[in-house]
Amino acid sequence: MTFVSARHLPYVGARCERCSLHSRCLTMGLEGAVLADFDAMLERPRPLKRGETLVHQGDRFANLYAVRSGSLKQVVAQGEVRDQVTHFYLPGELVGLDGIGGGDCPGNLVALESTYVCEFPFSRLEVLMQDSSALQNRLFHTMGEELRDHQRMMCLLSGRTADQRMASFLSGLSERFRLRGYSPTCFYLSMSRGDIGSYLGLAIETVSRVLGRFQQQQLITLEGRQVSLVALEKLRRIAEEGAGRHSGG
Amino acid sequence: MTFVSARHLPYVGARCERCSLHSRCLTMGLEGAVLADFDAMLERPRPLKRGETLVHQGDRFANLYAVRSGSLKQVVAQGEVRDQVTHFYLPGELVGLDGIGGGDCPGNLVALESTYVCEFPFSRLEVLMQDSSALQNRLFHTMGEELRDHQRMMCLLSGRTADQRMASFLSGLSERFRLRGYSPTCFYLSMSRGDIGSYLGLAIETVSRVLGRFQQQQLITLEGRQVSLVALEKLRRIAEEGAGRHSGG
DNA sequence: CGTCGTGTTGACAGGAGTCAATGTCAGTGG
DNA sequence: CCACTGACATTGACTCCTGTCAACACGACG
Secondary structure, eight states, rough: TTTOOOOSSOOTTTTHHHHHGGGSSSSTTTHHHHHHHHHHOOOOOBBOTOOOEETTTTOOOEEEEEEEEOOOOOEEEEETTTEEEEEEEEETOEEEEEEETBBBOOOOOEEEEEEEEEEEEEEHHHHHHHHHHHHHHHHHHHHHHHHHHHHHHHHHHSSSHHHHHHHHHHHHHHHHHHHHHHSSSEEEOOOOHHHHHHHOOOOOHHHHHHHHHHHHTSEEEEETTEEEEHHHHHHHHHOOSSSOOOOOO | OTTTTTOBBBTTTGGGGSTTTGGGGTTTTTHHHHHHHHHHHOBBBBBBOOOOOOOEETSBOOEEEEEESSSSSEEEETTTTEEEEEEEEEETTOOGGGGTTTSSSSEEESSSSBBBBEEEEEHHHHHHHHHHHHHHHHHHHHHHHHHHHHHHHHHHHHSOOOHHHHHHHHHHHHHHHHHTTTOOOOOOSSSOOOHHHHTOOOOHHHHHHHHHHHHTSSSSSETTTTETTTTHHHHHHHHHOOOTEEESO
């Protein structure tokens, strides 16, 4: 807030092709003139501080974002219903797709730690897409991915036990970190227990207990928010176990 | 099955602009040459019988579909985990978006009753979109909608009681029927109690009990699969009640 | 030092799953 | 026409997972 006027980072000249996440970003596969246009279009706003809100629920939809570093959560408030965390976004992931085609943004986007994002004005993306079927494909591809992710999440929330949810959450994070070149077995949970509980549909106490149980069973080690997946394979097996809550029905 | 050779319906000359669902379909807002191209592209396969599968999980993704009449469910099988219903599709709704960008179809699509669909080869849609930003917008719009639907569903599955889920399910169906010109208070549930349970993350017995309770409370009347929403407003209120399963934590 | 946010742990209760028995209905075949 | 079958649905009894309430620990911060 003290640097309101300095909206852009020093590296104004930054270029997508030099970005370490280029190969995982929306720009994947773009080259030459299209990539240059893309570069020219995007903004790199100042970093968000922990707890700062990038987008407010109900804001007019205008931009997509990519996480450069740090992480975000999406929080949706529905009427009198308690707020709910619907998504966590890690570096290299595209944020805001669920606002497309709706007048406004469906949830708050809140930084979980110091976070850098790139900002893509969607209207300009639309223009670029008319000239670049590669970019169009890329965006459709990403939205399809997100639909499938949501589907998996719905399966998880519906009829799986607390242990299975946590195991799935941890191994899912592991996979996402691995894909982006971070350690798949040792990482920092930037979200609180409350966030995890909200996301997984569990009470905060249950989150705490399950994590404690996993530690006892030597599946993980835990120091505050730093977690090591000691037995990732076993976690995966728990997550996929046939016996959920409706196994026999 | 007796008409295998007659893959197309008699009305081969059918045109989108004459379809009663035109204004709700992917074709909304298209006109002139683009609409003609669209018409030329799409197929109208023979109707599906109840229980017949339109698409098998793992099939190579190739088409989108629109429901002309009848209804479909999407069923996802994950490893040893019990099958799960992830979606119901009503007339006028677009089917198959979640296959975009993935090599193959993420679930079985099964007819819940006699069902007619239109079939859009996606590769040709992609070509058409290059010329028609209206069509492109329309498809993005629809995918965004679906993302937001999934998000609502995740909120529902995570931390709401059985009563709230059923109330939400019924009022949601009501709204979808209303939007398409059917009665919002009196309709036929083409899906079984088992399907509903799987979709809502409830045991089949719970579905039955909640429906029974709603009937006792004069919120609905029920005769087999025919349902009347007697007190739609009250149902809505139940669905939105603040006190879910994590209301106080 | 007190307070607040966060996290852990224990005791308890309730909602919803599981198991089991029974009812209903459509389709089939004798 | 009726018995038989299987799918679907309802209802009751019981269990247990997980949410709720409450107490407490810990670190950050004013």
